Structures are given as structure tokens and as C-alpha cells.
Amino acid sequence: xxxxxxxxxxxxxxxxxxxxxxxxxxxxxxxxxxxxxxxxxxxxxxxxxxxxxxxxxxxxxxxxxxxxxxxxxxxxxxxxxxxxxxxxxxxxxxxxxxxxxxxxxxxxxxxxxxxxxxxxxxxxxxxxxxxxxxxxxxxxxxxxxxxxxxxxxxxxxxxxxxxxxxxxxxxxxxxxxxxxxxxxxxxxxxxxxxxxxxxxxxxxxxxxxxxxxxxxxxxxxxxxxxxxxxxxxxxxxxxxxxxxxxxxxxxxxxxxxxxxxxxxxxxxxxxxxxxxxxxxxxxxxxxxxxxxxxxxxxxxxxxxxxxxxxxxxxxxxxxxxxxxxxxxxxxxxxxxxxxxxxxxxxxxxxxxxxxxxxxxxxxxxxxxxxxxxxxxxxxxxxxxxxxxxxxxxxxxxxxxxxxxxxxxxxxxxxxxxxxxxxxxxxxxxxxxxxxxxxxxxxxxxxxxxxxxxxxxxxxxxxxxxxxx
Amino acid sequence: xxxxxxxxxxxxxxxxxxxxxxxxxxxxxxxxxxxxxxxxxxxxxxxxxxxxxxxxxxxxxxxxxxxxxxxxxxxxxxxxxxxxxxxxxxxxxxxxxxxxxxxxxxxxxxxxxxxxxxxxxxxxxxxxxxxxxxxxxxxxxxxxxxxxxxxxxxxxxxxxxxxxxxxxxxxxxxxxxxxxxxxxxxxxxxxxxxxxxxxxxxxxxxxxxxxxxxxxxxxxxxxxxxxxxxxxx
Numbered sequence: 001x002x003x004x005x006x007x008x009x010x011x012x013x014x015x016x017x018x019x020x021x022x023x024x025x026x027x028x029x030x031x032x033x034x035x036x037x038x039x040x041x042x043x044x045x046x047x048x049x050x051x052x053x054x055x056x057x058x059x060x061x062x063x064x065x066x067x068x069x070x071x072x073x074x075x076x077x078x079x080x081x082x083x084x085x086x087x088x089x090x091x092x093x094x095x096x097x098x099x100x101x102x103x104x105x106x107x108x109x110x111x112x113x114x115x116x117x118x119x120x121x122x123x124x125x126x127x128x129x130x131x132x133x134x135x136x137x138x139x140x141x142x143x144x145x146x147x148x149x150x151x152x153x154x155x156x157x158x159x160x161x162x163x164x165x166x167x168x169x170x171x172x173x174x175x176x177x178x179x180x181x182x183x184x185x186x187x188x189x190x191x192x193x194x195x196x197x198x199x200x201x202x203x204x205x206x207x208x209x210x211x212x213x214x215x216x217x218x219x220x221x222x223x224x225x226x227x228x229x230x231x232x233x234x235x236x237x238x239x240x241x242x243x244x245x246x247x248x249x250x251x252x253x254x255x256x257x258x259x260x261x262x263x264x265x266x267x268x269x270x271x272x273x274x275x276x277x278x279x280x281x282x283x284x285x286x287x288x289x290x291x292x293x294x295x296x297x298x299x300x301x302x303x304x305x306x307x308x309x310x311x312x313x314x315x316x317x318x319x320x321x322x323x324x325x326x327x328x329x330x331x332x333x334x335x336x337x338x339x340x341x342x343x344x345x346x347x348x349x350x351x352x353x354x355x356x357x358x359x360x361x362x363x364x365x366x367x368x369x370x371x372x373x374x375x376x377x378x379x380x381x382x383x384x385x386x387x388x389x390x391x392x393x394x395x396x397x398x399x400x401x402x403x404x405x406x407x408x409x410x411x412x413x414x415x416x417x418x419x420x421x422x423x424x425x426x427x428x429x430x431x432x433x434x435x436x437x438x439x440x441x442x443x444x445x446x447x448x449x450x451x452x453x454x455x456x457x458x459x460x461x462x463x464x465x466x467x468x
Numbered sequence: 469x470x471x472x473x474x475x476x477x478x479x480x481x482x483x484x485x486x487x488x489x490x491x492x493x494x495x496x497x498x499x500x501x502x503x504x505x506x507x508x509x510x511x512x513x514x515x516x517x518x519x520x521x522x523x524x525x526x527x528x529x530x531x532x533x534x535x536x537x538x539x540x541x542x543x544x545x546x547x548x549x550x551x552x553x554x555x556x557x558x559x560x561x562x563x564x565x566x567x568x569x570x571x572x573x574x575x576x577x578x579x580x581x582x583x584x585x586x587x588x589x590x591x592x593x594x595x596x597x598x599x600x601x602x603x604x605x606x607x608x609x610x611x612x613x614x615x616x617x618x619x620x621x622x623x624x625x626x627x628x629x630x631x632x633x634x635x636x637x638x639x640x641x642x643x644x645x646x647x648x649x650x651x652x653x654x655x656x657x658x659x660x661x662x663x664x665x666x667x668x669x670x671x672x673x674x675x676x677x678x679x680x681x682x683x684x685x686x687x688x689x690x691x692x693x694x695x696x697x698x699x700x701x
Binding site for chain 2: 411
């Protein structure tokens with residue numbers, strides 16, 4: 001509840017109050033007459049702003065560039081950072097999930113411009129990623145308020161029949177500017193990406209950061225690479241003094257036009273090797289658009305972990321003789337998260353569950369799959385149905401048809417009976433598969449199974465190819 | 469890294485990995501598959517695009533090398549227990565699963581240039597001349613073994629910079645004396661090689677240590693068996 005001139009009005013309502021018909025802007029007296037026993041709390045805009053700032057700092061986990069949009073919004077520059085989270089869609093999903101888990105109702109969107117993202121995030125429906133360059137088409141059908149134009153201007157435009165962004169964009173600009181001033185057109189251009197919208201990004205807490213300012217703006221790729229090398233050296237010395245290693249590093253270039261460009265890299269293990277760092281950033285420097293030049297560069301270790309010299313020696317000599325951590329980091333940058341892994345055995349009879357993905361640098365366990373169980377080189381997952389002819393029930397088929405070609409079985413081995421894992425589901429409790437290895441006339445080997453006894457109408461499936 | 473690689477036959481100064489089959493090793497210049505070079509393996513037969521035998525052939529070969537292996541593939545059908553069965557321990561293999569096939573070759577190159585891995589394997593349908601040259605150069609620079617597994621439905625290989633080109637196809641195993649299966653047989657064909665004539669051998673599929681063996685009934689023959697290949701496609 002807040003003061004609006006002589007009236008006391010509702011500043012914000014929660015979900016339950018919204019359901020009872022209360023709206024922000026309604027007078028307190030009316031609200032209390034509508035809902036008996038309404039709990040009204042004095043608005044505390046300063047506290048809200050402080051909370052928003054705390055949330056913004058928390059969002060620095062996603063990107064080094066976060067700006068406040070009071071009273072309710074935040075802007076996160078995802079361009080240089082989305083790859084660390086598996087792309088824009090995953091970043092968005094992860095962000096919303098964490099906010100929900102923290103009890104915050106949030107809507108989020110990704111677009112080329114702050115204005116378009118602001119608009120789409122406030123739409124009721126999903127579909128929150130605006131493809132690059134599509135903001136014009138997406139905004140055209142939306143009402144004018146999504147452009148953050150003053151309510152008075154919106155009302156005057158409504159009187160002229162201009163209600164949608166697309167209609168505004170179609171107006172002849174010079175007469176329009178004379179009548180309504182610059183505001184609405186500037187917002188339109190910013191949302192469409194025709195004009196820049198500088199955001200006041202929050203200065204991240206720079207506990208482990210180094211910076212370089214340049215008397216003359218720089219921009220050549222070689223110069224950027226040299227700057228990164230110098231920053232990496234300086235940061236490495238700083239981290240070494242504190243016996244720390246970084247897991248995520250943010251590099252921010254401040255352009256002369258004020259638009260910062262950020263690049264983030266992550267490492268699989270804490271690191272402060274300047275060559276390693278510079279090498280990781282070298283991969284992504286091509287994404288940096290220096291514009292008319294860069295004034296200043298900052299490099300910060302955002303996530304740090306203790307790392308003393310003994311650990312570095314141990315990492316280098318014992319557990320990683322081949323420098324695999326370096327290769328893993330470089331490939332992770334190229335491919336994104338979750339694409340690098342090792343396979344580890346799982347004690348499951350069901351072949352598709354026998355393999356688990358483990359982290360690429362997980363300690364070697366020496367564990368493997370049981371020897372003596374023949375297994376195919378390729379697993380067809382999900383299994384493909386085959387039409388099989390078995391002369392004798394519960395025996396290997398005499399022939400089968402897979403992908404339209406009939407194959408005559410000349411030799412077979414089996415069955416190897418594999419039972420379902422009863423603790424997973426009721427359906428699986430009674431399930432089993434009979435696996436057969438069969439060889440056709442050409443010598444090709446197949447791994448087939450029947451999912452129930454022949455008498456109960458068991459069907460045949462191809463699950464694997466090739467066998468040593 | 470090189471001193472850790474087992475099975476080296478450092479003849480003529482170039483390290484190789486030997487197959488452990490005299491008939492094949494003696495035929496190859498240097499006595500085996502040259503390290504620090506690119507090799508191509510394809511499969512013929514009804515399921516050639518799955519290249520299951522090609523993967524096992526390569527897996528058995530890697531069992532004869534020491535050190536970590538990077539395996540780059542766009543799909544997820546490679547079955548690690550099958551590779552373990554031919555002697556390639558899961559602790560040694562780092563998988564790089566790419567979103568698209570076009571990412572496989574650059575990922576391979578990155579792995580080869582790193583130099584810390586004993587071998588880099590990639591699975592692709594197409595391998596042009598220029599990418600194959602790049603891979604060959606990267607492998608030469610660090611001494612890692614580079615193997616491209618070709619997964620095609622049908623087709624003939626483009627010209628490439630690979631030092632050797634192999635084709636694996638299933639061959640009928642001898643009828644078992646008791647119900648069951650005997651060890652699988654393959655025809656391993658050296659389709660093209662610098663410094664060696666094309667030749668094919670009928671072998672038994674690799675054992676748990678990755679060793680191929682000339683089939684018992686053929687071991688005393690001086691020359692390779694006549695080809696009994698099924699039509700490709």
C-alpha cells in the first residue's frame with residue numbers, strides 16, 4: 001500500500017489477492033470493503049529495491065552483465081555467457097527453475113534487444129526466446145505499453161486508433177515526432193535494435209579482478225589477445241598470492257560507446273595457469289565486437305576455490321599426466337556443457353542402463369563390465385522391431401526381417417535371460433527379455449531379444465549390431 | 469608420451485602400433501599402423517552405416533596402445549561395454565558427443581593438436597580432401613594416432629590424405645561343433661595404403677585383449693584368403 005497524492009492505493013497484490021479481484025492502483029478503502037480481513041502492508045520501495053539488487057547480484061552467476069530495471073525487472077546480458085549453461089533455452093529454464101525454487105514468481109525472455117526482451121517477458125504465454133532478428137515480427141502484434149511508453153502517450157495514440165506496435169512502426173516519422181515528441185519513437189527503435197539502449201550494468205563484486213584502461217581505444221584482434229594475456233598474468237599472480245584457483249572467469253571489454261562486451265569461460269578444475277586461461281579466451285575472442293574501439297578491459301575470477309602450489313603440482317604430475325584438464329576445457333568451450341564424458345559401468349542387466357556417463361575428469365575407477373558377456377559394438381536404442389520366424393517356440397528365430405530385408409539365421413546362441421528391475425515400476429517387475437546372438441548367411445551378427453515367451457505373444461526386437 | 473606406448477615397433481624411426489598379426493604387420497611399411505598419421509576405417513555389408521565392426525576393429529587396435537583416447541561422435545549408439553569386450557577399458561576413453569556431424573572433424577583436430585591423447589577417433593559420413601589434410605597435419609605434429617570411421621550408407625570414398633584406408637566386413641564363421649556361436653570372423657581389407665599393395669585377410673574378431681588372429685584354418689596359408697565379401701549396400 002502506498003500514498004498516491006491524497007489517496008492511499010494498493011502498490012502491489014499477491015496471487016491470492018489478484019484472484020479476489022484486487023489490482024494495483026485500487027484505493028485501499030475500496031480494497032478493504034471488497035475483501036474482509038484484508039492484510040495490508042505499507043509499501044517499502046527502498047527495501048524492494050535492495051532486494052532486487054540482491055537478486056541482481058545472485059544473477060551474476062549467469063553473466064557478468066546484469067542491470068536493474070526497477071521496480072520489478074532485471075536485465076541479464078546472455079550473449080557471452082549462455083554457452084556456459086548449454087545455450088539460451090537451458091539458461092532460461094535453469095534461471096526460472098531456481099527462482100521458483102526460491103519462492104519467486106518470475107517470467108523471463110531472451111531477445112536481441114533489452115526492449116524486446118522486456119516486452120516478451122511480460123507476455124502471458126510461453127515461447128520466450130525471440131530468434132535473432134525476429135523482434136520486429138514478434139512485437140508488431142503487441143499492445144503499445146510493451147514499449148515502456150508513458151501511459152499518457154499510449155492513451156493519446158489509442159484515440160488515433162494506434163494500438164499495436166506494428167501500427168506505430170508504420171507511422172510517417174517526421175509528423176509523428178512533431179506531435180508526440182521523441183519518446184515513443186526512441187523506445188521503438190531501441191526495441192527493434194535500430195538505436196542502442198545503454199543499460200547501467202551493476203559493477204560485479206570484484207574481489208579477484210584485474211583491469212587495464214587504454215589511452216587510445218583498441219580493437220585489433222591481435223591487440224585483444226595481448227591484452228588478455230596480460231590480464232591473465234596479472235590475475236594469476238593475484239590468485240597465487242591468495243592460494244586460489246578459478247572455476248569461472250569473466251572477461252569484460254568496455255567499448256567507447258559504453259556498450260560492454262562480455263565473454264565467460266569455465267574450467268573443469270580450479271586453475272590459475274595464465275596460458276591455460278588465455279588459451280580458453282582465445283577461442284572466444286572472435287565473438288567480441290570491438291565496435292569503434294575498446295577503452296577498458298576487466299578480467300575477474302567469479303568462482304574461486306582454494307588451490308595451493310602443492311595441489312597444482314599434484315594435478316600436473318599424478319592425476320593428469322597428459323594435461324587432459326586443458327583439453328577438456330577447450331573442448332567444453334567448443335561443444336558446450338554435458339557433451340564430454342566418460343562411460344562407467346552400472347550394475348544393471350538391462351543393456352541400455354548398463355552405461356552411466358561420468359564427468360570427463362572423474363577419477364579412474366578401474367571398473368568395467370563383467371567379462372565373458374558378449375556385447376555388441378553398437379546399441380540400437382530404442383530397439384527396433386523385427387519380424388522373426390521361429391520354427392520352435394522359445395528358440396532362436398530361423399529368419400527375421402529388419403528394415404525390409406530378410407536375413408536367414410545360420411547360427412545362434414542364447415537365450416541370455418535378463419530380468420526387469422522390479423524396483424523401478426510394477427510393469428517391469430514381471431518383465432524379462434531373452435537375448436539371442438544370431439549370425440546370418442553373410443556372417444553379420446545381430447543381437448535380438450524377445451520381450452515375452454512366444455506363447456504369450458512375445459515380440460522380437462533388434463537391440464545391437466556387431467560383435468567381436 | 470611416446471615411451472608409454474606399448475607395442476611399438478620403431479623401425480625406420482617411425483613409431484607404429486602393430487596388429488600383432490604377422491601377416492598384416494609384415495605387409496605394412498614400418499610393421500604396423502603408423503602413429504602421428506590419419507587412417508580411415510569403413511565397413512561394408514548390410515549395416516554399414518552403423519559401422520559396428522569398424523568401431524570394434526578400431527577399439528581392438530586401441531587396446532594395443534596405452535594412454536587416453538578421445539572418441540568424437542555425433543550420435544550415441546556406440547556401446548561402451550562392446551568396446552570393453554575388445555580390450556578398450558572405459559577409464560581410457562573420453563567421449564565428445566557433438567550436436568552435428570560437422571563438429572566432429574574440428575573437435576578431432578583440437579584433440580590431435582593437444583598432443584596428450586594417444587589416439588583421436590571420429591565418426592563421420594563424409595571426409596573431404598582438405599579436412600583430411602588438416603587432420604593428417606595435426607596428427608603429424610603431435611604423434612597422436614588419428615582414425616576416421618566412415619559411416620555411409622553406400623558410396624565410394626573421396627580422395628583423402630589418409631595414410632591407409634581399411635574396410636571391415638563380416639564373414640561367415642565356421643559352423644560350431646555344438647549349439648552356439650564360434651568367434652566371429654571378419655574380412656579385413658587394406659583398400660589403399662601409401663607404400664603397400666591392397667590386400668585382404670580373413671581374421672577372427674578381436675579377443676578381450678584386442679588381438680585379431682588369422683583364422684585357425686587359414687593360418688598356414690601364405691597368402692590371404694580369397695575374398696568372400698557380401699555386396700556392399
